[in-house]
Structures are given as structure tokens and as C-alpha cells.
Amino acid sequence: MDFDVLVVGEVRNSKIHSVTYELTSKARELADKLGSEVEVLLLYSRCEDELEDLIYRGADRVLFVKNEELKFFNQEIWTNIVTDVALKRQPYIMLTGATSSGRTFFPAVAAKLNTGLTADCTGLDIEEETNLLLQTRPAIGGNVMATIKTPNHRPQMATVRPRTFRPLPKDESRKGEIVELKPDESLFNVRVKTLRFERDESQNVNIQDADVVVAFGKGIKKPENVKYISELAEALKAAIGASRAAVDAKWIGYPHQVGLSGKVVSPKLYIAAGISGAVQHIAGMQTSEYIVAINKDPEAPIFRIANFGIVGDLFEVIPELTKRIKLEIEKSGGKNK
Ligand SMILES: Cc1cc2nc3c(=O)[nH]c(=O)nc-3n(C[C@H](O)[C@H](O)[C@H](O)COP(=O)(O)OP(=O)(O)OC[C@H]3O[C@@H](n4cnc5c(N)ncnc54)[C@H](O)[C@@H]3O)c2cc1C
Structure with missing residues (x-):
């Protein structure tokens, strides 16, 4: 559909990160105003959570890519796959969490798609007259709230900090589709290899x-x-x-x-x-x-x-x-x- 909203979710330690549900909830609200659909994309090597849960909480379609190469976050692979999905599905709006990985790959995707990106939004809405995404975020040291639009390029892209929106309650009567995507092998062929992941325990609060x-x-x-x-x-x-x-x-x-x-x-x-x-x-x-x-x-x-x-x-x-x-x-x- 013309006005679809694509949420790029996050799977961390084999669990769907809460920001995915928060953004799905906001995406549902935006899509309802636009009369369109919500798709959620997940990239992972292992996910213990049920993907249906995303449908029960607002998504129309869950797209997933499952591959051992996705065990650790890799900026180049994420950028390649998300850009590829965006080019094929042509979403009207794309959202992801302003987590360390979201903040890393989303600007690269925006650059590849030749569109704008508003980082760290605290509010999102649809402008009634134009159907444009209103992307609100603190500016000038937080002293003003700036509302930003992307009138000339598509998709309209924004990152949102975790905990900004509330997930929708579970509605098991909701129906949707779960679709596995198989991206081209070449998209995994990148210069950076992640060997291991070490947690910084001093930041463990x-x-x-x-x-x-x-x-x-x-x-x-x-x-x-x-x-x-x-x-x-x-x-x-x-x-x-x-x-x-x-x-x-x-x-x-x-x-x-x-x-x-x-x-x-x-x-x-x-x-x-x-x-x-x-x-x-x-x-x-x-x-x-x-x-x-x-x-x-x-x-x-x-x-x-x-x-x-x-x-x-x-x-x-x-x-x-x-x-x-x-x-x-x-x-x-x-x-x-
Ligand atoms: C770009 C930028 C980013 C920033 N990011 C953040 C941020 O992430 N988080 C953040 O917090 N700030 C941030 N700030 C700073 C922010 O502007 C404030 O300076 C800061 O929040 C003030 O901290 P405070 O309330 O502890 O101190 P103060 O403003 O000094 O307030 C102390 C309060 O304690 C009260 N008080 C004093 N004694 C007592 C007592 N005995 N009993 C009860 N009350 C008492 C006083 O009445 C006063 O209201 C940022 C600023 C900028 C410019």
C-alpha cells in the first residue's frame, strides 16, 4: 500500500527488544490515520519469542531474516538488508529505536535511500492536511521542541528513544502474516567481521x-x-x-x-x-x-x-x-x- 509504515525492530539476546513493541504501537496509530498497514522487520540468528506477539500488538505483517551472520550487530549487513527491503517494499515511513545499533545503521540507510532522518524523536504524528509525518524532538539543548517534516523524499525516517511510547495491550484476535525474507547472499559480504561481543559490566545498571x-x-x-x-x-x-x-x-x-x-x-x-x-x-x-x-x-x-x-x-x-x-x-x- 502507498502509506505503509515499516518498523525495524530489534532482537537482543534472542528476545524481541521492548522498543519493537513500543514502535509497533505508534506505527499502528500512524497507519490507522493513513489508512495503511504496519510491517515489522526483524533480523536475527535466534529468536525465542513468538513473532505472532507483534501481530497481537499492532503489526499487520512481520518480516524476518534469520541467518547465522546476524548473530552480532554489524552496521554494514544491517544497512544492506534494511536498504534492500526498503527499496523493494517502498514504505512511506520507517521507524527504528534510538538504541546504539539503531543510531548506527539507520543514518546509513537514510543516506543510501537519499532521504532525511530525524533522530531521537519524542513525538510522532500525521499532519492532517498533507499526510506528512510530524517528527518532534528536543532541539537547542532541549530548550525548544522542534517539529520536522520530510516533504520531498521518501521514506520519512525517524529514530525514537526506547520507553517513549507504550506498547499496545495484547489482542489475540488480531490477524496478520509472518513472512521469511531471504536476502541475496551478497548483502552479507562485508568488510567488517565481528569476532565476539563483550559486555561492559561497569555500565550494567x-x-x-x-x-x-x-x-x-x-x-x-x-x-x-x-x-x-x-x-x-x-x-x-x-x-x-x-x-x-x-x-x-x-x-x-x-x-x-x-x-x-x-x-x-x-x-x-x-x-x-x-x-x-x-x-x-x-x-x-x-x-x-x-x-x-x-x-x-x-x-x-x-x-x-x-x-x-x-x-x-x-x-x-x-x-x-x-x-x-x-x-x-x-x-x-x-x-x-
Ligand atoms: C544539552 C543539555 C543536556 C542535558 N541533559 C540532561 C539530562 O540528561 N538530565 C538532566 O537531569 N539534566 C540535563 N541537563 C541539565 C539540566 O538543564 C539541569 O541543569 C539539571 O537537570 C539540574 O539538575 P538538578 O535538578 O539536580 O539541579 P538544580 O537545578 O540545581 O536543582 C536542585 C533542586 O534541589 C532543590 N533542593 C535543594 N535543597 C533541597 C532540600 N534540602 N530538600 C529538597 N529539595 C532541595 C532545589 O530547590 C532545586 O530545585 C542538560 C542540559 C543541557 C544543556
Whole structure:
């Protein structure tokens, strides 16, 4: 169809990465506005998840390429195959996650297809009058939100940070197709060979998967005070997040940074303690389900997006909160719900 949306998904450690479901959900919304279809492309050597799940969550067609050469991410192979699929299927819009691999191969695909690419979008929509893709992303250090269009070239391409959109709930009555693609052998014939993959354990903090994040900012004043946050996080079985100011001060490592130049998180509960709520911080946590802010300044911008605000000194509020939570957990027989 003329207006199809193609999502290039990701399989990591043999599992479909959550960003694939998030983008499929957004692609469904865009395709419904355009009266078109959603295709999801996956490249992998092994996938333990059911591909039908993508159909239940919004796709019309799942295209997959299964090949041992796809065991490790290789920029050239991904670029070759995705470009080939795009040329054959002529999608109107192409989306992928702004993950390290997405950020690497998608610009190369855009260059090969001679089209534009908007990286790191936080919003996508269809312009009613023109049917063009509206690609919104923070610009000028996050101080403005820029909406970008690609009026003259196709496809319209965008990368989106993980956790920006919510996956659709599973609807097992949805029907679709699963199609294996067999790209030409020559597309695997590249100059770079990946020999092995080694994880950097020092970056092994996954605040993006946590249901609860307790985050702190400059208001914590000195590194010794991080203990107040750690105690609350421990009681709530939460991950610890931080503002860039706290990370720049070296009070905690970069993997904990939430925001425009850090990670985007979308937990069920986000507690922001001593964080002013700069636009660049908010860009990384505004999709959290429930936001609690603790700040001694009643005018702090964080209160504008908080569901629940506590105006007070965090050194009084946090220990009291930790005490009460521990008490409640004790009362419920040790169950942390
Ligand atoms: C290009 C660019 C990218 C950026 N990326 C990011 C990013 O990814 N993440 C990010 O966070 N920032 C980012 N920033 C920086 C951002 O603009 C802010 O400077 C930063 O978020 C401020 O951090 P903060 O809220 O901890 O500090 P501050 O703005 O100094 O706020 C500290 C807050 O603590 C409160 N406070 C002080 N004492 C107490 C107390 N005892 N009890 C309760 N509250 C107290 C104060 O009222 C204040 O609101 C970026 C900036 C730029 C230009």
C-alpha cells in the first residue's frame, strides 16, 4: 500500500527488544490515520519469542531474516538488508529505536535511500492536511521542541528513544502474516567481521527496566547523602536515578543519569528528590505512570508534571518516608507491592 509504515525492530539476546513493541504501537496509530498497514522487520540468528506477539500488538505483517551472520550487530549487513527491503517494499515511513545499533545503521540507510532522518524523536504524528509525518524532538539543548517534516523524499525516517511510547495491550484476535525474507547472499559480504561481543559490566545498571525509580539531584548536597536515597530505594526495591547535575558532580555514575543526555525511563513510580525539573530532565521521565516530587522550593518546575508533590526538606521527608514504607511492608508480612 502507498502509506505503509515499516518498523525495524530489534532482537537482543534472542528476545524481541521492548522498543519493537513500543514502535509497533505508534506505527499502528500512524497507519490507522493513513489508512495503511504496519510491517515489522526483524533480523536475527535466534529468536525465542513468538513473532505472532507483534501481530497481537499492532503489526499487520512481520518480516524476518534469520541467518547465522546476524548473530552480532554489524552496521554494514544491517544497512544492506534494511536498504534492500526498503527499496523493494517502498514504505512511506520507517521507524527504528534510538538504541546504539539503531543510531548506527539507520543514518546509513537514510543516506543510501537519499532521504532525511530525524533522530531521537519524542513525538510522532500525521499532519492532517498533507499526510506528512510530524517528527518532534528536543532541539537547542532541549530548550525548544522542534517539529520536522520530510516533504520531498521518501521514506520519512525517524529514530525514537526506547520507553517513549507504550506498547499496545495484547489482542489475540488480531490477524496478520509472518513472512521469511531471504536476502541475496551478497548483502552479507562485508568488510567488517565481528569476532565476539563483550559486555561492559561497569555500565550494567538497568534503570530503564525498573518498575520504581528513586532519583536525586543537586538538592542532595553531597555524595555522603546518597545513603538516604539508597535506603528508600532498597525499601521500595527501586533502581536509583539521578539528574545530570548529580552525575556531573560525580556523586553517582553516568548509567544512572535520567534525561535528554541520559536514559529515558518510564516506570510505574518515579520519585524525584531535590531535582528542579529542567526540561532536559523531564524529557527522560515524563512518561512515568506516577510521579512524586520532593522539593523545598514550591515553585520548582518539577511540580508542574508531578502527580503528587511534597514541598519540604528532603532530609526530613525521605527518612520519614523510608520509615513508613518499611513499617507498611512489615505489616503486610514483608510483601513489597
Ligand atoms: C544539552 C543539555 C543536556 C542535558 N541533559 C540532561 C539530562 O540528561 N538530565 C538532566 O537531569 N539534566 C540535563 N541537563 C541539565 C539540566 O538543564 C539541569 O541543569 C539539571 O537537570 C539540574 O539538575 P538538578 O535538578 O539536580 O539541579 P538544580 O537545578 O540545581 O536543582 C536542585 C533542586 O534541589 C532543590 N533542593 C535543594 N535543597 C533541597 C532540600 N534540602 N530538600 C529538597 N529539595 C532541595 C532545589 O530547590 C532545586 O530545585 C542538560 C542540559 C543541557 C544543556
